[in-house]
Amino acid sequence: MTGRVADTAGASGPSGVRTARRRYVTLCALLWLPPGLGMASMVLLFSERGMSLAAIAGLFAVHSLTVAVLELPTGGLSDVLGRRPVLAAAGVLNVAACVLLGLGGTIWPLTAGMVLMGAARALSSGTAEAWYVDTVHACSGPDAELRTGLARGGSATSAALAAGILLGGALPWLLGLGPGLGARLSAATGSVVLPLAVPLLLGAVVRIVLVWYVLAVLREPPRPAATARSVLRGVPATVLDGLRLGGQDALVRRVLLSAAAAGSALAAVELLVPGRTAEVTGTPDSGAMAYAALSCAGFLCSGAGSHLAPLTARVAGSGERAVLAGFGAGAAGLLLLGITATSVHPMATACAVAGFCLVYLGLGAASPNENELLHRRVSGTGRATALSVQSLAQQLAGALTGLAVGVLRPGPLPWLLTGAVLLAGALLWLRRADERAVRATATG
Numbered sequence: 001m002t003g004r005v006a007d008t009a010g011a012s013g014p015s016g017v018r019t020a021r022r023r024y025v026t027l028c029a030l031l032w033l034p035p036g037l038g039m040a041s042m043v044l045l046f047s048e049r050g051m052s053l054a055a056i057a058g059l060f061a062v063h064s065l066t067v068a069v070l071e072l073p074t075g076g077l078s079d080v081l082g083r084r085p086v087l088a089a090a091g092v093l094n095v096a097a098c099v100l101l102g103l104g105g106t107i108w109p110l111t112a113g114m115v116l117m118g119a120a121r122a123l124s125s126g127t128a129e130a131w132y133v134d135t136v137h138a139c140s141g142p143d144a145e146l147r148t149g150l151a152r153g154g155s156a157t158s159a160a161l162a163a164g165i166l167l168g169g170a171l172p173w174l175l176g177l178g179p180g181l182g183a184r185l186s187a188a189t190g191s192v193v194l195p196l197a198v199p200l201l202l203g204a205v206v207r208i209v210l211v212w213y214v215l216a217v218l219r220e221p222p223r224p225a226a227t228a229r230s231v232l233r234g235v236p237a238t239v240l241d242g243l244r245l246g247g248q249d250a251l252v253r254r255v256l257l258s259a260a261a262a263g264s265a266l267a268a269v270e271l272l273v274p275g276r277t278a279e280v281t282g283t284p285d286s287g288a289m290a291y292a293a294l295s296c297a298g299f300l301c302s303g304a305g306s307h308l309a310p311l312t313a314r315v316a317g318s319g320e321r322a323v324l325a326g327f328g329a330g331a332a333g334l335l336l337l338g339i340t341a342t343s344v345h346p347m348a349t350a351c352a353v354a355g356f357c358l359v360y361l362g363l364g365a366a367s368p369n370e371n372e373l374l375h376r377r378v379s380g381t382g383r384a385t386a387l388s389v390q391s392l393a394q395q396l397a398g399a400l401t402g403l404a405v406g407v408l409r410p411g412p413l414p415w416l417l418t419g420a421v422l423l424a425g426a427l428l429w430l431r432r433a434d435e436r437a438v439r440a441t442a443t444g
Contacts, residue, residue, distance in 0.1 A: 004187075006216050007386040011242075014320040015134050016057075016138075016139035016140070016270060017139050017140055017144065018133055019151075020135040020136055020139065020149070021132070021136075021148070021149040023217060023218065024128065024129075024131070024132040024149055024152075024153050025149075025152050025155075025156045026155075026156075026213065027128045027131075027210075027213070027214070028128060028153040028154075028156040028157045028187035028408065029156045029157070029159070029160040030122060030160075030206060030207075030210040030213060031128060031157070031160075031210065032116050032156075032157045032160040032161050032164070033160040033161075033164045033203070033206050033437060034094065034164065034202075034203030034204075034206050034207055035161065035164065035203075036160055036161040036162065036163065036164015036165045036168060036198050036299075036302075037164040037165075037166075037167060037168035037200065037202055037203045037206070038098070038170035038199055038203055039161075039164065039165050039293050039295075040165050040168040040199070040200055041167060041168050041169065041171075041172055041196045041197075041200070041352045042101070042200065043197045043326060043443060044196050044336065045101075045194065045196040045197055045200070046059065046110065048194060048196055049105055049111070049194075051107070052104075055107060056249030058247070059107075059110055059111060059114050059389060060114070061114060062111055062114045062118070063114040063117055063118040063121075063328050064118070064395070065118070066080060066114070066115050066117075066118025066119055066121075066122070067118045067121050067122050067125075067380075067395065068108035068392065068395060069122075069374075070118070070119055070122035070123075071122050071125060071126075071391060071392045072388050072389065073122075074086070074122040074125070074233035074388065074390065075120075075125065075126060075384045075385040075386075075387065075388025075389070076384075076385050076388075077123075078126070078127045078385075079128060079130075079383065079384045080383035081126070081130035082211065082219050082220060083130055083218070083220050083384070084131070084214060084215070084219075084220055085126060085128050085129050085132070085239070086123050086124075086384075086437075087123070087127050087210075087214045087218070088211050088214045088215055089120075089123055089288075090120040090121075090123035090124040090127070091120070091207050091208075091210045092119075092125070093116045093119055093120035093216060094116070094117060094120040094207045094210075094213060095204045095207045096116050096210070097113045097114070097117035097209055098113075098117075098200045098201065098204035098207065099113075099201070099204055099205045099217060100112055100116065100159075101117070101200050102114035102193070102197040102198075102200035102201045103193065103197065103201075107325070111133060114346070117269070122388075124222075124389070125210035125384040125388055125391045126383075126384045126386075126387025126388050126391060127155075127384050129150065129153065129371065129387060130151065130383040130384040131218065131220055132149055132150075132385060133144075133146060133375050133383060134220060134383065135219075135220065136149065143200045146372045146375055147309060147310050147319070148310050149308055150306075150309070150367075150368035150371050150372060151306045151308075151310055151368040151415070152306075152307070152342050152368055153306075153368075154302070154305075154307075154309070154364060154368055155302065155303040155304070155306045155307045156302075156303075156305030157303070158299040158300065158302040158303030158304075158306060158364065159299070159300070159303050159305075159341065160301050161299040161421070162296045162299035162303070163274065164203075164296055165292060165299070166292075166294070166296055167199070167202075167298050169292050171195070171199050172195040172198065172199070173195045175195040175198065176407070185306060185393075190238060193349055209292050218285065223439075226303065227396075229435070238259070241391060242276075249377055250273070251373060251374075251377055252377050252378070254388070254428045254429065255370055255371075255373060255374045255390060256389065256390055256393045257321065257393075257428055258301065258327065258366075258370060258425045258428060258429070259264060259328045259370075259390045259391070259393045259394040259397075259427075260393045260394060260397035261327065261328075261421050261422050261425025261426075262363055262366075262367075262398070262422070262425065263393070263394030263395060263396070263397035263401070264275060264329075264397045264398060264400075264401040264418050264421045264422065265330055265334060265359060265396060265418050265419075265421070265422045266359075266363070266394075267397070267398035267399070267401040267402045267405070268334070268405055268414060268415065268416075268418040269298075269337075269356065269359060269403055271402055271406070272337075272390070272405065272410075272414060272415070273291060273294065273354075273356065274291045275350060275410070276341070276352065277290040277291045277294060277367050278291075279344060280344050280349055283324045294353070294356060297353075297356075298357065298359075298360040299360070301357045301358075301360040301361040301364065302304055302360040302361070302363065302364035304361060304362065304363065305326065305361040305363065305364025305365035305367075306364045306365065306367065306368055309322065309326075309364075309365050309366075309367070309368035309369050310361065310368075312326065312365045312369065313369050314323055315317075319372055319373050320373070320431075321429070322365065322369040323369050323370050323373075323426075323429045324429040324430065325362075325364045325365070325366075326363060326364075326365040326366025326367075326369070326426075327361040327362060327366050327422055327423070327425050327426030327429070328362070328423070328426045329361060329362030329365070330358065330359045330361075330362035330363050330419075330422050330426075331362075331422040331423040332358060332362075333354075333355040333357070333358030333359035333360075333361075333362060333427060334355065334359060334415050334416075334418055334419030334422060335355070335415070335416070335419050336351050336352065336354060336355025336358065336415075337352050337355040337356065337359075337415045338412040338413075338416045338419060339343075339351075339412060340352040340355070340413030341410070341411050341412045341415055342411055342412065345364070357431070371387075374386060374387075374390065401418060401421075404417075405418075
């Protein structure tokens, strides 16, 4: 056991756990800063490249479909092959994706970039968290406390997204100031590098740092050597085991249903709030700027919620009650957004902003508690797969909610319906998990 610990975090016991926690927080920041950088400028860049709105929507659909198709197989690959090589591969694919999306001028390189970005997203989904849990279990055993590290990782993710969206929105604007650096950059590169492409290219640089960090710093508990035959046989079996666990274990089933409820709430927010900000500010351009600032505030609230997750569990009395409280707060936020949906009065707008922040705060507080409960029931040999199943449940519910919201009449109804879904997700946690249920204790 001592040799295993030395390979993973560099020390056993609390010192090893602290090292793993610090590395996990750094990893989360490096993983999520580049998506934040591209979030503010990607659509505008595609428009400047001559893409129609329909073409842009198609590009994002390609990304979503790629993630959905590869989510479970790549989770199984992480469980069979190892976390470190899968994270490194995700980083390499993301570097190529950022370059293609930043420099591509026609539909085909942009489509290829979206496919690569979707594949990278699927590879990295849950893999970093699985590495952290495996490492902590190797250091301190299967009963080690996970909530604090998961909470700090969630805070780092939200902070990286918030910083990225601010920096990604500011860079093109700053390049347009003063002596026209942006214009000179475009002229020097034959319009290949536009100011709006700079955030994506900076994201490629950050992902190169990520690949170096994964290869140089991350260590993981030893696992049997993987061969082509073991991978081809092991990945489908691991995926089936993950799906079977969701059907057999009541607590895991609650986690998956809760993830679907959260995905429904987030989809409603992402689809309905941009139009609301444009309505309040008066123009689409000013609405886009307001939405970027509001998104940054949402990420910060999500990070604060994640940071408060251990305290929420202590105050509520258990992880289950903490999830109930977090989802309840999110449902209250959706209710505020619903009852103010038809008004642009300053007081109504203030209530809507408070509701928006409450949604992110509540979901941020619930997520680490929810995931700690999941990890208590899942072994190391299927951990990334279980997280991929959870992510897929959230994405599918979000997609279905998007279709439903799109056909509903704008106003309170879409908000109230998704609020009811999130409240139903909260009510799943009224009953505590059966402590006598069999728990997975293998660390893989």
